[in-house]
Amino acid sequence: MIDLHIHSTYSDGTCSPADIIKKVTEKGLYGFSLTDHDTTEGIPKIIECSIPQKIHFLPGIEISCDTPKHEIHILGYGINYKSETLNQTLSDLRQKRMQRNLDMIALFQKDGYPITLEKLQNGNPNTVITRAHFSRVLIEEGICKNSDQAFKKYLGDTCKYYLPKPFFHPKDALKLILDANGIPVLAHPFQYHFSSLEIENLIRELMTYGLKGLEIYHSTHHLGQITKLLEWQKKYHLLGSGGSDFHGNNKPDIVIGTGRGGMYVPDHLFNLLEHASAGTL
Template sequence: MNIVDLHVHSTVSDGTMTPKQVVHYAKEKGLRALALTDHDTIDGLEEAFMAGKTFSIEVIPGIELAAEYKDVELHILGYYVDLHDSAFLHQLDHWKKAREHRNEKMIVKLNQLGFPITLKDLKNLSKGNVITRAHYGKWFLQNGYVKSISEAFQKYIGADCPGYVRRQLPTPKECISMIKEGKGIPVLAHPFLYSFSDQELSAVLKQLKQEGLRGIEVMHSTHTLHQEKTLRHLAHHYGLLMTGGSDFHGTNKPDIDIGVGKGNLQIPYKMVESLKKESSF
């Protein structure tokens, strides 16, 4: 099969499969290639590369960075990033520390609400990897405060909830520049999750293209056929590469499966070929 998935998460951020397990699972599902795009980290890529050799499946180095655009959190995917670029790694470490500071504030807020969560609890749940709100949700579930992780988000840790602390995020331009400095290809993730109108999205893409954006995720588990058609039109209009991914997180998003999303995806290998032509990897 020439089917791929260019948006996949592992336990290194907020997925529930290790990088090796994700790669093995992708092979079992018949995928030809996948991109591991964990949040704010590339720590799982070496394991994924080794698994790719073991299971004979192509692994594309990736990352997903969060940025703030006019009070909206945008996500920028980076493909074919250089794992050994010192400036890229230094900036990642800086943003990791900002995330840790946010965790400290969230723990204080939740403690004040009567929940005895600790940083040690979260580190145990994340197994030393990036701590995300999914780990908070898992703590709430394991300690009997909620019946599902989604309930934890709805009641306590989602945006505007009592235990939520907003992250201090870089701008999209800073994320794009960082990815490009790391020899990667910056792509806007899941554009229709930001609640932009078609006109607003077009304006955002125009600005981000001027700032160095090279692609747009036209195929995603949450996109309708009409939305995908709109994104393909915008990609052609602004001269952007087209990518696609399920946004697989394992059991943290049980309705989304690798490669097929909610059953609506069939992402062609030609999208990988387009990225390769753009890349210096």
């Protein structure tokens, strides 16, 4: 069993790299990947923690980019996380998105809501702030009962306090991963509220930019969706991946390795991605 979609405190998770290794070890995983949003800064911390020899680790990332209809996410596996080009580009993206977060904070504060940068960072100034952080603070302040309410009333795309992030084209995200010797994989394809035809067209478009795989197994994917993704994987000769999308307490119902309880990602997918990133496939 493996888990190739995990977030730490270096993006919008609540577990440190050391905590993640502890959970991975307790779960008895064959392999895992850290895929923080738009940053590689947690990867050296994972490596410094001395991963048990029996557990395999693949450096990863999840990059947010945009289509005209919806933001999408591209996972990158086996990346050269020390790449200066990769890290400088990600730093520039984070700075632009930080300004967007500051502008959203200003909108909330103008209407009297006690949202501050310090509360969003929650003691971790390195965290990559997303709408999940705003949701957490809204719940902690008693403004919302849960994340669904926070997004429906305050953070959804049509809400007063939402501001779009700077546009980043999928072509650029894929190039960034490929140039860092990584394997780009479309994350959770059924989360974007696209029809099956739109998803397949998106896959075909992304393949022209260098897409190499699909995240088939995910905490939100049901059997019918997994079956469809396996069909597309075979049809387009793509690699497969899978993971829980673990965020710690930010998504408390999702557990490393098994997601919401029924997820199982086969070990051989780790080996295939590792070999592909090493250029041995």
